Structures are given as C-alpha cells and as structure tokens.
Amino acid sequence: xxxxxxxxxxKIGIGPSSSHTLGPWRAAERWIDELKAADKFQNVEKxxxxxxxxxxxxxxxxxxxxxxxxxxSGKDPETIPTDGIxxxxxxxxxxxxxxxxxxxxxxxxxxxxxxxxxxxLPFHAxxxxxxAVIKGKETTSKFYSIGGGFVVKEALKNAKRNFEIKCxxxxxxxxxxxxxxxxxxxxxxxxxxxxxxxxxxRSSKEIDTELQRIWDTMLECMYIGCHTExxxxxxxxxxxxxxxxxxxxxxxxxxxxxxxxxxxxxxxxVKFRQILKWVSCFALAVNEVNASxxxxxxxxxxxxxxxxxxxxxxxxxxxxHDGNFEDIKRFLLVAGEIGSIFKKGATISAAMGGCxxxxxxSSAMAAGALCELLGGTPEQVLVAAEIAMEHHLGLTCDPIGxxxxxxxxERNAMGAIKAINASELALDTxxxxxxxxxxxxxxxxxxxxxxxxxxxxxxxxxxxxVGVHLSDC
Numbered sequence: 001x002x003x004x005x006x007x008x009x010x011k012i013g014i015g016p017s018s019s020h021t022l023g024p025w026r027a028a029e030r031w032i033d034e035l036k037a038a039d040k041f042q043n044v045e046k047x048x049x050x051x052x053x054x055x056x057x058x059x060x061x062x063x064x065x066x067x068x069x070x071x072x073s074g075k076d077p078e079t080i081p082t083d084g085i086x087x088x089x090x091x092x093x094x095x096x097x098x099x100x101x102x103x104x105x106x107x108x109x110x111x112x113x114x115x116x117x118x119x120x121l122p123f124h125a126x127x128x129x130x131x132a133v134i135k136g137k138e139t140t141s142k143f144y145s146i147g148g149g150f151v152v153k154e155a156l157k158n159a160k161r162n163f164e165i166k167c168x169x170x171x172x173x174x175x176x177x178x179x180x181x182x183x184x185x186x187x188x189x190x191x192x193x194x195x196x197x198x199x200x201x202r203s204s205k206e207i208d209t210e211l212q213r214i215w216d217t218m219l220e221c222m223y224i225g226c227h228t229e230x231x232x233x234x235x236x237x238x239x240x241x242x243x244x245x246x247x248x249x250x251x252x253x254x255x256x257x258x259x260x261x262x263x264x265x266x267x268x269x270v271k272f273r274q275i276l277k278w279v280s281c282f283a284l285a286v287n288e289v290n291a292s293x294x295x296x297x298x299x300x301x302x303x304x305x306x307x308x309x310x311x312x313x314x315x316x317x318x319x320x321h322d323g324n325f326e327d328i329k330r331f332l333l334v335a336g337e338i339g340s341i342f343k344k345g346a347t348i349s350a351a352m353g354g355c356x357x358x359x360x361x362s363s364a365m366a367a368g369a370l371c372e373l374l375g376g377t378p379e380q381v382l383v384a385a386e387i388a389m390e391h392h393l394g395l396t397c398d399p400i401g402x403x404x405x406x407x408x409x410e411r412n413a414m415g416a417i418k419a420i421n422a423s424e425l426a427l428d429t430x431x432x433x434x435x436x437x438x439x440x441x442x443x444x445x446x447x448x449x450x451x452x453x454x455x456x457x458x459x460x461x462x463x464x465x466v467g468v469h470l471s472d473c
Contacts, residue, residue, distance in 0.1 A: 003167040004343060006198060006336030009365075010214050011149045011298045013077040014070075014085070015290030016404035018302040019126055019349055019458070020055055020062030023145025028071025030151060031130040031141050032101045040139070044132045047072065047098075047106060048113045052127035053120035054351035055145065057459045061234065061402025063293060065114050068128075074102030077295075085293050123154050125351035125457060147349025147357065148300045148339075169197040174344055176382045176438035179337065183378035190372055190381050191330040194337045208329065215328050216258075217297050218286070218309035223258040224294065225285025232291045234403045242285035249277055265317040275318060279420065280413035283310035287409040300339040300348045303355075303404050304362035306412030308335055311366035311419050315373055327373055334372050335365040338385045345439070346446035350397035350458040353449030355408075359415040360392030360445065366419035371426050379434075384426035386438040388419050393441070394448055396456035398463025407464060 013022035028049075035041040049068050051059050059065060066089050070080065073088065092098050098108035121127035124144040131140045142154045171182045171193055182193045198207050229243040251268030255261045270278065286306035290296045299308040312331050316323040339348065342361045347353040368385035376384065392415070400406045455462030 002344060003169050003172070003197075003201075004340035005201065006194065006333055006340075007210055007214075008150070009148065009298075009300050009336040009339040009343070010332060012214065012217050012295065013149055013298060013302065014067070014080070014082065015063075015292070015294050015296050015302050015305075017062040017064075018149045018298040018300075019145045019147050019351055020059060020064045021067040022077060022149040022298065022302065023067075023126065023147075023151050024051075024055065024064050024128055024143075025067040025071040025077050026149060027128060027143035027145065027151045028068055028130065029074075030143065032072070032074070034141060035132065036101075040132070040134055041101065042104070043134045044100060044104065044106065045135075046133040047100065047108065048115065048131045050115045050117055050129045050131070052117045052129075054125040054458045055128055056116040056118050057461065058399065058402035059116055061399065061460070062404060065110055066293070068114060069098065069108075069110060072101070072108075073099050082294055120454075124152075124349075125454075125459075126349065145349075147347060147352065148343070149298050150343075168200065170200050171197055173197075173337065173341070176341055176385075176442070179341070180378055180382065189330075190337065190368070190378050191333040194333040198333070208325075211329050211332050212325065214297055214332060215312075215325075217295060218299075218312070219258045219262070221289045221294065221296050221305075222282050222285045222309055222313060223261055225287075225289045226281060228288070232288060232405055233293075234291070234401065234405060236401055236403055236405055238291075238405050238409075240288045242281050242288055245277055245281040245284070249274055249281070262313075262316060266321045270318060275314075276417060278318065279310050279314050279416050282313045283307060283412040283416045284409055286310065287404070287412045291403065291405050291409065299335070300343070300361055300365065301350070301358045303350065303408050304358040304412060304415065306409075307359065307362035307415040307419060308332075308366045308369070310412070310416040311370050314416070314420060315370060319374070323373075331369040331373055334369040334381060338365045338368045338382075341438070342389075342442055342445070345442040347449055352457065353445065354395055354452050354457050355397040355411065356389075356392045356395040356445055357449060358397070359411045360389050360395055362412075363388040363392060363415040363419045363422070366416065367422035367426070370419060370423040374423060374427060376423070376427055377431070379431035380426045380429060382438040383429050383431070383434055384419075384423045386434075386436055386441045387422035387425055388415075389438075389441050389445060390436060391418060391422075393445060394452075396452070396463050397458040398456060398465040399458070399460055400465050400468050402460045402465075406468075
C-alpha cells in the first residue's frame with residue numbers, strides 16, 4: 001500500500017497540464033539531481049530530450065517544450081514569476097544557449113534538441129528521456145509523467161503507482177472501504193482521519209501553513225481569471241469568458257485584493273438562477289489562467305484545476321458566509337484523500353484514462369469534500385464521490401489543437417456543477433440504499449480506461465480534436 005499525502009494530490013505549479021507541463025518540468029529537475037548525485041553534472045557537454053507518445057502528440061499545445069526548457073534551466077514552477085516565462089523561453093530559442101541547472105551555459109537548440117517521437121513507449125503513454133554527452137560518451141535516463149505532476153522511473157512495475165513503499169501512516173487507506181472502517185473505528189469524520197495521517201509526517205503548523213498556501217493560490221487564480229479579459233494564447237483565439245460573466249453578476253462593494261473580494265461577493269445579492277453562473281465563473285477563471293501558463297493548483301491535475309476551487313468558493317460565498325479556514329482545511333483534506341483513492345485504484349492521467357481521470361476525479365473529490373462541510377456522514381461523503389464519478393465514466397480527452405482549452409475549460413464548469421449536485425443527492429441518500437459503492441466505481445473507471453481507444457486519451461487524434469478543424473475556430 002502506498003502513502004499518498006494530500007500535498008501529493010494538491011500541488012502548486014504552472015499550467016496548462018500537470019502531465020505534460022509540471023511532470024516533464026519535475027522530471028528535468030530530477031535528472032539534474034541524478035547527474036549531481038553521480039558527480040557528472042559539471043562535466044556535461046551537451047543535452048538532448050526525447051518526448052514520446054502523448055507527450056509528443058500534444059506536447060507543443062501543452063507547453064511540454066517550455067516545461068522541459070524551464071526545468072533544465074533550474075527554474076521552480078512554484079516560484080517562477082509567470083510574466084517571465086515567455087521571455088526566458090524566447091532567449092533560449094533565439095540565442096541557442098541554455099543555463100543548465102542555472103549553473104552551466106550549454107549550446108541548446110529547441111528545434112533539434114527536443115525531439116518529438118510519435119511512438120509510444122510500452123511502460124506509459126507519457127514517456128521522455130534525457131541524454132547527456134559527458135567526455136564524449138552518452139548517458140540516458142528515462143522518466144514517465146503519470147498524471148497530477150507525479151513522475152516515475154521505468155524500473156517500477158505498475159504504471160498507476162508513483163512509488164511502492166511501506167505506508168507509514170497510522171491509518172493506511174487503499175480503498176474507500178478502508179477509509180470508512182477507520183472512520184467507524186475512531187468515531188471520526190473523513191477529514192479527521194486524514195488529518196491524523198498527515199500529522200504523523202508533519203506538524204500541525206506545517207499542515208495549516210501549506211493548506212493556506214494552496215487555498216491562497218486557488219483564490220488568487222480565480223481572482224486573476226475574473227479580472228483578466230482578452231484572448232487566450234495558442235492560436236484558437238478563445239475569448240476569456242470569466243471576465244465577461246463576472247462583469248454581469250458582480251456587486252458594487254469595493255475591494256482591492258482576493259481576500260476582500262470574497263467578502264465583496266458575500267455581500268452581493270445572489271439570485272437563485274445566478275448560482276450556476278457564479279460557479280461556472282469561478283471554474284472558468286481558473287482554467288483560463290491555466291491555459292495561459294498561469295500558476296494553479298493541480299486538483300488533481302492542471303486540466304481539472306478549476307473544479308475544487310469553484311466548489312469551495314461556492315460554499316464560502318453562497319452556502320456559508322461564516323465559512324473560515326477550518327472549513328477550507330476540512331474540504332481540502334477530504335478532497336485530497338478521495339483523489340488518492342482514485343489514483344491508487346485507477347488513474348488520474350488523461351493519457352491513461354481519458355478525461356474521466358481528470359474532470360471525473362476532480363468532481364468526485366469536490367463532491368465528497370462539499371458533502372462533509374454540509375453535514376454529511378463519512379458514508380454520504382463517499383456516496384457523493386461515487387455519484388460524481390459515475391456520471392463521468394467514459395469521458396474522453398480530445399483537446400482541439402492539443403491545447404487545454406476546448407473542451408477542457410468548459411468541462412471544469414460542468415464538473416463543478418455536477419459535484420454540487422452529487423453532494424446534494426448524497427445528503428438525501430441513506431447508506432443502506434446505496435447500490436454502487438465508491439470502490440466499485442473506481443475499479444469500473446480503471447476497466448473503462450483500459451478499454452478506451454488510445455485516440456481518446458489525450459492524443460488529439462480522436463473526438464472533437466479531429467471533428468473540429470483549427471480553421472473552423
């Protein structure tokens with residue numbers, strides 16, 4: 001059984017894709033660390049990168065080449081100023097010089113030194129290799145981006161797992177049934193059980209600080225998206241809609257930062273028919289920021305980053321005006337645990353399972369988390385997660401032009417709305433009447449993923465990606 005922390009599931013990074021951007025970025029960093037550990041880094045003379053399968057087929061639309069260059073340059077996705085990304089990449093492209101690890105100036109031409117191979121490696125759809133020439137000899141290391149920013153080496157036997165170690169959590173959870181067992185045994189809520197596990201590996205202060213940082217990043221992302229107009233980059237000329245929606249529904253109270261913005265929305269008179277607009281607005285805002293190389297939280301992926309913040313914001317500004325950090329904390333703890341159950345039993349990689357693995361999982365995470373905040377029992381929390389995923393089963397990944405824009409951005413709005421609906425349905429459900437337990441829908445999702453044709457798994461070779469031509473947009 002593997003230990004997956006909430007902070008493994010909720011990572012801060014740069015858009016537009018956790019599998020295709022954050023993963024390769026982290027892989028480049030790990031490769032540099034490997035070279036340094038082997039005392040080879042200082043002797044590197046030349047480097048080349050090979051991208052395979054899904055990383056190649058949608059790599060440029062997902063900014064995989066950007067991520068590789070930034071990772072090789074020693075930039076950190078959590079701290080790099082987002083307004084400096086384009087200029088850093090442009091300098092490399094124009095000067096053919098890369099500051100390897102932020103320490104060594106190497107000749108590097110992205111057009112020839114980043115190679116896009118359409119073939120798939122047998123281990124995982126998102127494969128990549130880094131090659132260094134050292135004293136005239138080549139040394140190569142392979143990595144795989146398996147979803148949500150997780151990166152593994154080929155030596156592992158199971159492509160769904162990020163590592164195989166003995167779990168050190170006091171309450172190891174592999175399935176939903178395990179979680180319910182511990183909730184009953186300890187007479188605790190889902191969030192309380194998860195918190196017990198988290199406090200076994202870090203202090204309460206560290207947990208609170210990191211969860212606050214995650215929420216601050218989500219909130220800032222929504223704020224930026226709602227206050228930025230224009231067209232998204234990439235060539236599809238997709239107009240940002242969060243700004244337009246927000247302008248039509250916002251109130252009159254003044255604010256100057258994201259925190260004040262929350263209180264301003266709380267004071268806005270929200271009519272019943274506007275609730276869906278607010279939720280959609282929040283979700284669209286996040287994924288428009290994601291599509292423009294902004295900083296988001298993988299939840300559990302970048303492509304599905306808008307669902308969880310949108311549903312949590314819904315709770316804070318519509319359901320409970322007295323909501324505070326303790327509510328945010330509980331929400332994120334529950335969401336992270338549900339996401340880990342899906343990762344262990346199925347996948348959170350669209351390249352492995354289609355969009356059900358991203359929007360479906362994020363909707364399930366948000367549904368379960370909201371259910372607990374609304375007073376749901378642990379059994380109802382898992383029912384909410386099951387309902388949300390059940391109605392995303394089979395959802396394909398077919399981004400037009402390989403960009404995380406159409407249909408990805410709208411799907412976040414739909415996933416958020418389904419999560420809220422699933423939570424409400426779960427609250428009206430008695431556990432003894434449940435016909436499909438969460439673990440059954442997780443295993444079904446994985447079987448569906450294995451049966452799904454490769455062209456519907458983040459390759460842009462099927463579905464809308466070929467049904468709608470770029471010229472039509």
